[in-house]
Amino acid sequence: MSVESFKWDNGIAEWAMITNRYGKLLSYNLPRYNRSYATCKYQGYITEMLESNIYPTFVDVGAYIGLFSLIASYHCRRVVAYEAHPFYFGILLFNMRKRHVECKYCFVSDFHAFKEYQIPKMTDDIKSLIVVNEGEPYNIEVVTLDSEYGFGIPGKVLIKLDVEGNELNVLKGSEKILKKHYIHWIIDVHLNRGITSEEVLKYFPKRKITMISPKV
Template identity: 35%
Template sequence: MNTDLLHQLERVEQLATASKLLRLLRAPGRYLYAIGFRLLRYRATKKGVMKQAATFFGTPMMVVLPAGTDIYLTGGKSHDSEIRLARFLIQRLQPGDVFADVGAHFGYFSLLAARLVGPKGQVVAFEASATTHAVLAQNVAASAVVQAHHCAVSDQQETISFYEFPILYNEFNSLDVTQFEDEKWFKEFKPTKITVPAVTLDAFFASPSPVPAVLKIDVEGAELKVIRGAAKLLERAAPAVVLEYLEPKRHNTGHQQAAALLRELGYQSHRIGADGQLIVCADLDAYLQAEQIDSDNFVFVK
């Protein structure tokens, strides 16, 4: 077990839950810059700025503020679900493993996985957004372990339309933006339409290619398409599947269908405990409602 990494991740969690004063005292220069940038410069220009962040696992990475503020200030993605996911990956991934990151964004989990799988492992990162992929590619350029692909992942190999939001909301980049039309920010921050190639995981990881031990999917509503296009891989190799899942109020029909298909393929759903261990969780919607949270990362394993 990577005890030192788990200890460093605890520091991220402590900062994430600390008061603004404590975060200010920990890194006053960074804190004042990040908050000042968002409140003043970004509000006036709507343009981000690229800054280097020191991650808790020791790999420097570039982020674009204000979207990457949490990594810039704490060294990690600071939402509770992301901290628990990091704990799970630290304990699950082994040297030599393959990790597939579908919806890699700036590459935070790809870089963490590269540290965990080591020089004999492999990380395959997929990012459909052109602007986000440019940051991802820069972050993994020095790693011989990570391959960064500018494409979407779907159930067919074709050219598709994809929508990119301005930097503050670019984690919502997706194939379908109608799910966000009721959000207050959507009226002001309209997406840009681009076209990108789409691949299927069945084709990408066709035999004799090494297959992933863990497959992470964070694709803002396209989860069912990803799973459909990976059905043969899931039956053949049975990787653990990490799926971001939304509550019903956030138009989660696609998430429900993806979870149902995974169960048809022999998978059982789990939530990630505070210690990073898996806990069987059969009813994902009921769990989210009971915890009063709008999303979480769930892990499906055979």
């Protein structure tokens, strides 16, 4: 996998094209993040899982620009990508325009409502959203995985969870589907946001199909 930078914006962030054997993805972020995103340690594991062709459904929670959704679109019958950041959701739509991927502009958590969020300034947290009570917030629909899939999903399912510190809230809103043993979870635990692997593992007391992947 490679990253080709082709435009700089005031030396702070960059447009880039991330390339792998499945195609190219437009990206925009800090230079350091684009490089780490292309070489992240857990990417190989998720790619192997998707290429195994044993998961008809892939749910990408925190899809960002669609790296894993793109790969999944070649191996899964159904791919659903959730992205709550309005800027990156636009890039996700662009990157998935020729693939059979359902792109959903939603914030996944432990309740169902519309809530106000704000995008941080251009920092290391550019990918995240923060709750605000003033300023210039925007409304976005908040959903739970139970409200989306609690009725059941046919066949084996792979869920990738990368939500910048909101992992525990997503799991709190997944009580029903956590009981379904045909679902394999891959969770990126954001230790820099105060989340621990032990807290996440409490939701999987009798299951060994969860991969905990600290941020690199």
